[in-house]
Amino acid sequence: MCGIIGCVGREDETLDVLVHGLSKLEYRGYDSAGVALSGDRVDVCKKSGKIADLRGALESREIGGAAGIGHTRWSTHGPPTDANAHPHLDCTGDVAVVHNGIIENYQSLRDELVSAGHSFQSDTDTEVVPHLIEDALADGADHEAAVREAIAQLEGSYAVAVVLSGDDTIYAARNDSPLVLGLGEDAYYLASDVPAFRDHTDQVIYLADGEFATLHADGWHVSDVDGDEVEKTVDTVEWDPEETGKSGYDHFMLKEIHEQPRAIRQCLRGRVDELTGSVDIGDLGDLSPTGVQFVACGTSYHAALYGAQLLRDAGIPAQTFLASEYATAPPPIGDALVVGVTQSGETADTLSALREARKRGARTMTVTNTVGSTAARECDHALYIRAGPEIGVAASKTFASQLTALNLFSLGTTRTSDSREIIGALRDLPSNIQAILDESNAEAVAETYVDSGAYFFIGRGLQYPVALEGALKMKEITYKHAEGFAAGELKHGPLALVTDDTPVFAVVTGDGEMARKTIGNVKEVEARDAPVVAVTDGQSDVERYADAVLEVPETHPQAAAMLANVQLQLVSYHVADKLGRSIDKPRNLAKSVTVE
Amino acid sequence: MSIDTAVVLAAGEGTRLRPLTRNRPKPMLPAANRPIIEYVFDALVAADVTQIVVVVGYKRDRVRDHFGPTYKGVDLTYVTQHKQLGSGHALRQARTAVDGPTLVVNGDRVIDSNIVRDVVEEFERTNEPAMAVLERPETSQYGAIVLHDGDVSELVEKPDTDEYRLINAGVYAFESSVFETIDETERSDGELALTDTIGRLMDDGRVRGVRTEGMWVDATYPWDLLTVADEVLARGHVDEPAQSEAVWVDPAANVHDSAVLQGPVVVGPDCEVGPGSVVGPNTALGQNVTVGANATVQSSVLDTDTRVAPGSTLVDAVTGQDVTLGAGTVVPGGRADVRIGHQVFEDQRLGAVIADRVTADGDASFAPGTLVGPRAHIGTSVRASGTVTEGAEVIR
Numbered sequence: 001m002c003g004i005i006g007c008v009g010r011e012d013e014t015l016d017v018l019v020h021g022l023s024k025l026e027y028r029g030y031d032s033a034g035v036a037l038s039g040d041r042v043d044v045c046k047k048s049g050k051i052a053d054l055r056g057a058l059e060s061r062e063i064g065g066a067a068g069i070g071h072t073r074w075s076t077h078g079p080p081t082d083a084n085a086h087p088h089l090d091c092t093g094d095v096a097v098v099h100n101g102i103i104e105n106y107q108s109l110r111d112e113l114v115s116a117g118h119s120f121q122s123d124t125d126t127e128v129v130p131h132l133i134e135d136a137l138a139d140g141a142d143h144e145a146a147v148r149e150a151i152a153q154l155e156g157s158y159a160v161a162v163v164l165s166g167d168d169t170i171y172a173a174r175n176d177s178p179l180v181l182g183l184g185e186d187a188y189y190l191a192s193d194v195p196a197f198r199d200h201t202d203q204v205i206y207l208a209d210g211e212f213a214t215l216h217a218d219g220w221h222v223s224d225v226d227g228d229e230v231e232k233t234v235d236t237v238e239w240d241p242e243e244t245g246k247s248g249y250d251h252f253m254l255k256e257i258h259e260q261p262r263a264i265r266q267c268l269r270g271r272v273d274e275l276t277g278s279v280d281i282g283d284l285g286d287l288s289p290t291g292v293q294f295v296a297c298g299t300s301y302h303a304a305l306y307g308a309q310l311l312r313d314a315g316i317p318a319q320t321f322l323a324s325e326y327a328t329a330p331p332p333i334g335d336a337l338v339v340g341v342t343q344s345g346e347t348a349d350t351l352s353a354l355r356e357a358r359k360r361g362a363r364t365m366t367v368t369n370t371v372g373s374t375a376a377r378e379c380d381h382a383l384y385i386r387a388g389p390e391i392g393v394a395a396s397k398t399f400a401s402q403l404t405a406l407n408l409f410s411l412g413t414t415r416t417s418d419s420r421e422i423i424g425a426l427r428d429l430p431s432n433i434q435a436i437l438d439e440s441n442a443e444a445v446a447e448t449y450v451d452s453g454a455y456f457f458i459g460r461g462l463q464y465p466v467a468l469e470g471a472l473k474m475k476e477i478t479y480k481h482a483e484g485f486a487a488g489e490l491k492h493g494p495l496a497l498v499t500d501d502t503p504v505f506a507v508v509t510g511d512g513e514m515a516r517k518t519i520g521n522v523k524e525v526e527a528r529d530a531p532v533v534a535v536t537d538g539q540s541d542v543e544r545y546a547d548a549v550l551e552v553p554e555t556h557p558q559a560a561a562m563l564a565n566v567q568l569q570l571v572s573y574h575v576a577d578k579l580g581r582s583i584d585k586p587r588n589l590a591k592s593v594t595v596e
Numbered sequence: 597m598s599i600d601t602a603v604v605l606a607a608g609e610g611t612r613l614r615p616l617t618r619n620r621p622k623p624m625l626p627a628a629n630r631p632i633i634e635y636v637f638d639a640l641v642a643a644d645v646t647q648i649v650v651v652v653g654y655k656r657d658r659v660r661d662h663f664g665p666t667y668k669g670v671d672l673t674y675v676t677q678h679k680q681l682g683s684g685h686a687l688r689q690a691r692t693a694v695d696g697p698t699l700v701v702n703g704d705r706v707i708d709s710n711i712v713r714d715v716v717e718e719f720e721r722t723n724e725p726a727m728a729v730l731e732r733p734e735t736s737q738y739g740a741i742v743l744h745d746g747d748v749s750e751l752v753e754k755p756d757t758d759e760y761r762l763i764n765a766g767v768y769a770f771e772s773s774v775f776e777t778i779d780e781t782e783r784s785d786g787e788l789a790l791t792d793t794i795g796r797l798m799d800d801g802r803v804r805g806v807r808t809e810g811m812w813v814d815a816t817y818p819w820d821l822l823t824v825a826d827e828v829l830a831r832g833h834v835d836e837p838a839q840s841e842a843v844w845v846d847p848a849a850n851v852h853d854s855a856v857l858q859g860p861v862v863v864g865p866d867c868e869v870g871p872g873s874v875v876g877p878n879t880a881l882g883q884n885v886t887v888g889a890n891a892t893v894q895s896s897v898l899d900t901d902t903r904v905a906p907g908s909t910l911v912d913a914v915t916g917q918d919v920t921l922g923a924g925t926v927v928p929g930g931r932a933d934v935r936i937g938h939q940v941f942e943d944q945r946l947g948a949v950i951a952d953r954v955t956a957d958g959d960a961s962f963a964p965g966t967l968v969g970p971r972a973h974i975g976t977s978v979r980a981s982g983t984v985t986e987g988a989e990v991i992r
Contacts, residue, residue: 246665247661248652248676258661265883269865269866270848274868275850275852431917
């Protein structure tokens with residue numbers, strides 16, 4: 001989801017308006033940003049990274065103009081580099097273009113342009129647009145006609161804004177990607193979404209598909225494909241539209257935690273058949289790997305730990321590696337399938353590990369949320385988790401969807417005697433998670449322990465990755481010290497950290513050997529006066545040793561991990577909320593880490 | 597003046613629909629296999645509304661989680677009514693989100709887009725406040741209306757005589773000045789009723805009553821969900837594609853070759869319908885419902901995530917979400933007197949109402965008219981009847 005901003009009529013303030021607008025669009029996801037201003041010539045400044053990086057780059061530049069456009073990019077075509085950042089220029093440097101959407105016929109357009117002698121600077125689909133305009137100008141078209149001619153050749157979805165040197169006008173068009181105009185006093189704006197200019201005006205015009213707009217300090221004009229004027233109604237926005245994206249929730253993260261039942265339904269849709277116990281993951285079902293090496297970072301690494309355990313339980317040797325380590329010190333791969341788990345599909349460390357594996361002749365696969373991402377394009381196979389966009393920097397629903405997808409991968413590629421039971425449990429996940437969301441007492445637990453010095457999380461087996469993930473969430477959004485441990489490992493060192501000021505969250509589901517042993521570990525911390533919070537399905541007697549209990553419905557052991565995780569997500573969320581943290585954008589963190 | 601904004605009132609629980617409203621408000625209960633409020637949104641979208649303000653309150657997460665920030669390309673803005681102090685009070689919460697004239701629609705009744713369009717047309721023609729009026733026999737349950745030359749001359753809430761024949765359909769169009777009129781309206785019994793505000797508007801000028809027709813279905817009591825489903829299915833107002841005459845099946849449902857679907861019937865996404873089972877007629881399966889082998893389900897509404905184990909028979913049953921019925925469960929169906937508190941509703945068509953997260957072990961049966969509260973557990977071979985309270989453990 002890229003974001004576009006444009007502004008005319010603000011003279012010396014143009015640049016400030018653009019950069020401010022970009023910061024308001026950051027919620028749409030970002031990995032690079034840029035601006036172009038037109039005066040006698042077109043000045044461009046663009047940078048991979050956050051808006052702050054762009055600000056830094058702008059400090060050393062004298063850049064101005066009466067009309068300007070800006071863009072915050074979330075990579076689809078090509079990695080997030082300075083060169084791939086928008087705006088994009090033609091060969092002469094007189095035409096600058098920003099674009100949101102996907103131009104489906106860009107490859108054929110690009111091939112024609114290249115053979116006609118145009119030279120391209122980026123991997124993006126967008127860059128064809130300035131070159132098409134350049135050609136039309138060379139054929140004698142005026143500015144507006146040239147832009148129209150270029151737009152007419154595009155197929156796919158786009159919101160496009162263009163500035164040209166020696167022209168104080170912005171030209172814009174949309175098809176299937178949002179674009180809205182803002183009308184101020186002698187100043188006009190355009191953007192992908194109203195928040196980008198909401199601080200300057202509340203008068204807006206929503207462009208429809210196929211419409212073309214020109215903005216100039218003297219006024220605005222909207223026309224249809226044939227150039228005939230379109231009567232537009234001016235709307236007044238009263239509310240802060242950014243809030244509507246949160247559906248009334250205080251934070252995207254809480255909204256996304258609540259979206260987990262739906263995300264899991266989407267992940268499973270059309271892929272499982274409980275009647276016959278079969279799983280359909282397309283041609284991935286034919287992979288039958290003899291060994292699997294997972295590479296991943298952060299939350300995805302925890303999902304991968306879980307996935308490797310599923311495969312091992314099904315009799316397939318599987319290991320999980322931190323992608324950043326694997327990239328520089330890969331193990332012998334043999335004929336293992338190398339699977340990169342990455343929500344964005346753009347995680348630099350994971351891409352680098354996958355590339356290393358491919359270089360060594362390995363087959364690769366990615367488990368990702370992002371169709372068309374670099375990982376999806378570079379790997380031999382892709383399994384999509386279908387979680388939908390996640391805006392909170394701390395992953396929540398995508399972790400649940402990753403675990404679900406990894407179950408599908410395990411069921412689809414291994415021979416299990418009867419899959420019906422686990423498929424039934426996966427189909428029960430949405431309602432089981434809904435039950436937790438309806439009944440959870442996590443906020444009260446958070447209230448009790450919000451001032452604690454540190455938080456520890458323990459679990460065994462499939463609940464070990466959940467303990468690690470619980471601790472990571474706590475770190476990310478509360479800025480408090482938190483660690484997750486395999487329950488049996490606690491006594492081999494970390495127990496020295498345990499005091500009456502360090503609550504221990506113990507994930508204990510089922511009543512088998514693992515539960516009994518973890519309860520033994522719970523007693524160890526209880527003896528050190530640490531408060532114990534048990535996350536349990538009530539099958540064991542762990543409640544007897546707990547100061548607080550977070551209940552989860554009883555289910556299959558493979559599905560229990562997803563349920564326990566929801567309770568821990570909620571605890572971290574509420575602790576962070578009570579501490580007033582910046583939950584959706586924690587300090588120092590980015591949604592998709594596109595640097596190694 | 598044209599109207600592109602609508603306020604949908606969806607904050608009230610709908611207490612008469614308990615125990616089904618334990619975890620969600622009435623607008624989220626199923627009309628066949630979609631939430632009632634989806635039909636309201638559809639009617640508004642079809643009438644070219646471009647911004648919908650949803651007033652949420654009771655269990656509001658359920659509404660927000662289901663729809664998110666947009667519905668079919670139309671922006672949804674949520675405002676919260678923290679205390680349910682009447683429909684006028686609910687509308688007042690939307691004040692800052694509304695600019696200019698607006699439609700106001702109850703979110704808890706299935707309506708047809710005609711009704712909305714007729715109100716919009718009258719409002720745009722006359723620039724007077726307008727409300728939809730329907731001819732219905734059951735005036736005593738709603739606001740009864742008397743019209744004089746198209747103006748509303750009388751508005752009587754739940755009259756105890758049967759001399760009226762027109763009712764207030766709960767679809768209105770107002771200028772934004774309605775918010776000032778709400779401010780001037782006096783509360784009665786602590787509540788601010790929208791109909792009292794309309795009374796003021798009638799005193800101050802005219803309120804147009806728009807005679808209209810089209811689908812308009814309300815559920816007052818839990819068993820009404822059966823007749824709501826009948827009506828929705830009879831009109832074919834479902835999202836799923838038709839497989840044959842009056843048989844609608846989502847492409848993401850698994851229906852075994854040997855299962856029989858008898859129309860009218862709708863099967864939602866992710867459902868599994870086992871071999872030898874017979875589903876329908878007049879039956880709606882929500883998302884991700886399982887009907888086990890050789891089970892029979894007819895004249896029933898099974899909501900999202902319901903599990904019906906093999907060999908069960910359900911007739912005239914309404915299940916909430918995440919209900920699990922063990923092998924050989926029997927709801928024989930039929931008519932019965934249903935007791936709610938001190939009130940007895942005689943001779944209602946009701947096999948059983950089984951609320952969210954009830955589990956029944958195998959071979960349980962439910963006498964006609966049984967109401968089972970949320971999270972109750974019905975043991976093996978229990979014969980349930982009457983009212984089973986929330987969380988109850990019933991053993992034989």
